[in-house]
Amino acid sequence: MDLLGLFDATLLGSLPRFATPILLAALGGLLCERAGVFNIGLEGLMLAGAFGAVVGSYFGGGALAGVGVAVLAGLALAALLALFAVTLRGNEIVIGIAINLLASGLTVYLLRSIFGVKGAFQDPAVVGLPIHRLPGVEALPFLGPLLSGHSSIVYLALAATAAIQLLLFRHVIGLRLRGVGEHAEAAMTLGVGVDRLRYGAILASGALCGLAGAQLSLGNVTLFVENMSAGRGWIAVVAVMFGRAHPLGVLGACLLFGFTESLGFRLQGLMLPSQLTESLPYMVTLASLFVFRARASRG
Amino acid sequence: MAAGLAAPAFELEGITKRFGAVIANDAVDLRVAAGEIRGLVGENGAGKTTLMGVLYGMHRPDGGTIRVAGRTRRFDSPLDAIRAGLGMVHQHFMLFDSLTVAENVVFGSEPARGGVFDLAAARRRVARLAERYGLEVDPDSRVGRLPVGVRQRVEILKALYRRAEILILDEPTAVLTPGEQSALFEVLRRLAAEGAAVVFISHKLREVLELCHRATVLRGGRVTGTVETARTTADELSRLMVGKKVVAPQVPVHELGATVLGVESLEVRGRHGRSALHGLDLTVRSGEIVGVAGVAGNGQSELAEAVAGLRPPAAGRVLIGGADLTHAPIALRRRAGLAYVPEDRDGTGLAVAASVAENLLMGFEGEPRLAPRGVLDAEAIDARARGVVERYAIQVSHVRDPAATLSGGNRQKLVVGRELLRDARLLVVEQPTRGVDLSSIEVIHRALGDFSAAGGAVLLISSELNELMTLADRIVVMYGGRLVGELERDNASEERLGLLMAGAA
Numbered sequence: 163m164d165l166l167g168l169f170d171a172t173l174l175g176s177l178p179r180f181a182t183p184i185l186l187a188a189l190g191g192l193l194c195e196r197a198g199v200f201n202i203g204l205e206g207l208m209l210a211g212a213f214g215a216v217v218g219s220y221f222g223g224g225a226l227a228g229v230g231v232a233v234l235a236g237l238a239l240a241a242l243l244a245l246f247a248v249t250l251r252g253n254e255i256v257i258g259i260a261i262n263l264l265a266s267g268l269t270v271y272l273l274r275s276i277f278g279v280k281g282a283f284q285d286p287a288v289v290g291l292p293i294h295r296l297p298g299v300e301a302l303p304f305l306g307p308l309l310s311g312h313s314s315i316v317y318l319a320l321a322a323t324a325a326i327q328l329l330l331f332r333h334v335i336g337l338r339l340r341g342v343g344e345h346a347e348a349a350m351t352l353g354v355g356v357d358r359l360r361y362g363a364i365l366a367s368g369a370l371c372g373l374a375g376a377q378l379s380l381g382n383v384t385l386f387v388e389n390m391s392a393g394r395g396w397i398a399v400v401a402v403m404f405g406r407a408h409p410l411g412v413l414g415a416c417l418l419f420g421f422t423e424s425l426g427f428r429l430q431g432l433m434l435p436s437q438l439t440e441s442l443p444y445m446v447t448l449a450s451l452f453v454f455r456a457r458a459s460r461g
Numbered sequence: 462m463a464a465g466l467a468a469p470a471f472e473l474e475g476i477t478k479r480f481g482a483v484i485a486n487d488a489v490d491l492r493v494a495a496g497e498i499r500g501l502v503g504e505n506g507a508g509k510t511t512l513m514g515v516l517y518g519m520h521r522p523d524g525g526t527i528r529v530a531g532r533t534r535r536f537d538s539p540l541d542a543i544r545a546g547l548g549m550v551h552q553h554f555m556l557f558d559s560l561t562v563a564e565n566v567v568f569g570s571e572p573a574r575g576g577v578f579d580l581a582a583a584r585r586r587v588a589r590l591a592e593r594y595g596l597e598v599d600p601d602s603r604v605g606r607l608p609v610g611v612r613q614r615v616e617i618l619k620a621l622y623r624r625a626e627i628l629i630l631d632e633p634t635a636v637l638t639p640g641e642q643s644a645l646f647e648v649l650r651r652l653a654a655e656g657a658a659v660v661f662i663s664h665k666l667r668e669v670l671e672l673c674h675r676a677t678v679l680r681g682g683r684v685t686g687t688v689e690t691a692r693t694t695a696d697e698l699s700r701l702m703v704g705k706k707v708v709a710p711q712v713p714v715h716e717l718g719a720t721v722l723g724v725e726s727l728e729v730r731g732r733h734g735r736s737a738l739h740g741l742d743l744t745v746r747s748g749e750i751v752g753v754a755g756v757a758g759n760g761q762s763e764l765a766e767a768v769a770g771l772r773p774p775a776a777g778r779v780l781i782g783g784a785d786l787t788h789a790p791i792a793l794r795r796r797a798g799l800a801y802v803p804e805d806r807d808g809t810g811l812a813v814a815a816s817v818a819e820n821l822l823m824g825f826e827g828e829p830r831l832a833p834r835g836v837l838d839a840e841a842i843d844a845r846a847r848g849v850v851e852r853y854a855i856q857v858s859h860v861r862d863p864a865a866t867l868s869g870g871n872r873q874k875l876v877v878g879r880e881l882l883r884d885a886r887l888l889v890v891e892q893p894t895r896g897v898d899l900s901s902i903e904v905i906h907r908a909l910g911d912f913s914a915a916g917g918a919v920l921l922i923s924s925e926l927n928e929l930m931t932l933a934d935r936i937v938v939m940y941g942g943r944l945v946g947e948l949e950r951d952n953a954s955e956e957r958l959g960l961l962m963a964g965a966a
Contacts, residue, residue: 332577332578333577333578337560337571337578341560341568345555345557347555348556349569350539351539351551352543352555352568352569352619353538353539353543353569
């Protein structure tokens with residue numbers, strides 16, 4: 163078998179699609195991390211977004227409405243998380259788990275009560291995200307399939323990475339966010355509104371996870387499946403750690419996870435058992451956690 | 462002195478503050494003039510920090526008025542106080558380690574253009590401010606990499622950047638070397654000369670006498686006196702603080718016995734993987750107190766942790782009572798006669814959420830007397846705890862109260878008391894009196910003296926040179942993970958130790 167042959171248009175083209183949901187969720191997690199909130203509700207927020215996208219697209223008559231409802235769904239759940247974690251000062255871990263369970267149960271319930279189906283919902287009325295072909299770039303070898311032919315959310319995720327990089331390190335809000343995450347009490351004594359910044363970070367993570375969900379259910383496929391986030395929110399949590407809450411580091415981590423997912427996808431075409439290929443991203447996540455631990459204890 | 466004539470920068474009148482049933486401040490008056498440096502002294506729990514917390518908007522007083530520059534004020538938060546011209550340098554610095562000096566100083570009131578942080582302007586302003594007040598700092602350094610003395614300058618700059626005219630410093634010299642301390646005093650004198658009012662909270666009476674124009678003494682939440690420092694002595698101040706004369710324990714020179722602790726060519730890696738100890742040799746003999754001086758971060762903690770078994774050495778040997786315990790588990794070291802009072806009292810020394818009795822039980826839970834057949838005997842445990850509480854005069858209403866309800870001095874006596882319950886022959890003790898009030902210091906010092914008089918060996922790591930010079934038979938100085946000097950008690954002076962600690966000798 164020619165190993166290089168694996169790197170064909172299928173693999174390269176699927177990499178951004180697979181990396182984008184993880185990246186968007188991880189960017190949200192990164193903002194929370196910087197604000198001193200450990201957000202493990204990314205999985206639930208993403209799932210709510212995926213469901214909201216299908217609902218919006220079906221009833222709103224288009225992908226744009228789908229994206230809008232996805233963002234709203236993410237925001238609504240994130241507002242709940244912020245209320246309990248920031249205003250009521252609950253335990254972030256417990257609340258994050260509750261958010262994940264709530265999203266999982268609620269989407270299954272609504273799937274049944276709104277669409278009257280179990281397991282999955284697929285309908286011609288659900289409009290997926292349009293694909294953008296970049297003229298000129300499209301024809302290039304390697305870069306063509308990698309960069310061209312994706313939904314706007316894929317490009318938006320890249321723009322968001324750059325925007326968050328600038329926000330964190332060039333903007334006053336970023337400076338305050340970093341300070342709040344490191345030493346909230348010190349920020350408070352200087353009159354910086356800790357709770358407001360934390361709300362902002364959590365709500366932003368809700369919107370970003372909503373977009374991530376929309377990419378899952380309207381970009382990569384055009385349907386909703388129960389628990390279709392399938393651990394990507396958890397992988398995003400790991401990506402935040404692995405990338406040390408730094409936008410470029412997180413981007414790198416997400417590309418790695420996206421790559422293993424698309425590699426697993428690609429290997430399926432080679433008669434390897436799907437149980438093996440589908441577990442690849444999770445095994446790499448596990449491995450990277452070990453690397454992270456090793457680095458953290460040395461650093 | 463002009464200070465007495467100047468208008469008051471702030472006045473506290475009849476300030477009363479209660480926490481539940483406890484009266485922390487009882488009708489306290491304090492009036493400090495612009496240009497004055499005022500010492501605020503008193504034991505732990507005397508109400509100094511509470512009083513300054515009231516002034517700085519951290520506590521709402523139950524009674525009394527605050528006037529700043531003649532105007533009556535009500536502070537709901539530190540932010541209100543900052544706006545009224547107050548600045549505070551907290552005992553535990555309120556700094557962001559990962560940010561630069563300039564970023565730390567302007568944080569919360571940043572120069573910006575359309576929301577975009579103007580780093581160049583921040584650096585310029587901080588540099589100008591630093592130059593004007595003689596506070597030497599590099600605006601671009603990351604605060605986490607700076608020595609403690611420089612971090613303190615950053616705290617002062619933060620206050621000055623916010624145009625503070627009243628500066629409160631809570632135990633500012635506790636963490637400084639003698640050189641850093643005199644640099645701080647220079648800065649404070651300069652600020653006062655420019656018209657600032659400075660409140661200097663301290664335990665160290667000699668420093669108060671050296672720096673302050675006047676000193677106000679608090680005891681049990683009340684003012685027991687305000688004295689001109691030029692016309693008083695440390696003895697008089699401590700009498701006002703404690704209500705009786707404090708006698709410094711005279712530790713006699715002991716008969717030295719066999720070597721109890723032997724440290725041979727010890728190499729230890731520090732927290733960041735860097736080498737923290739480079740081939741250290743040290744012995745402590747029976748009946749001997751060996752003091753270890755050094756600026757924080759020169760390997761003292763790593764030495765203590767390597768002996769206590771908390772940090773595995775990379776090379777070299779640790780012998781207790783002649784047995785090689787370099788890589789032995791902690792339980793084995795304990796059995797060999799090790800007692801350990803760690804630097805981090807609340808994190809390592811105690812479980813603050815657990816009760817006093819439970820804290821005293823830790824490490825002894827296997828004793829048949831306290832836990833026959835493994836079942837804890839609450840009566841026996843409490844009775845034993847009451848004994849310790851009495852012996853060390855630990856102030857607690859009930860031995861089942863959580864350790865968190867105790868003041869710093871009482872917590873430290875609790876740790877020392879527990880460690881000395883064992884039949885130990887080696888006591889490793891780090892910063893035994895940091896943030897501890899005078900009467901507790903007396904108790905702790907006596908306990909250390911008694912332990913060594915009974916033939917125990919003590920390795921005493923302290924940043925209080927006074928403490929080392931009173932207690933230790935000899936003092937070794939650590940710098941950069943090495944022993945750079947050794948002085949007998951009679952030859953030790955603050956100047957000589959300070960030079961060695963700075964790595965200058």
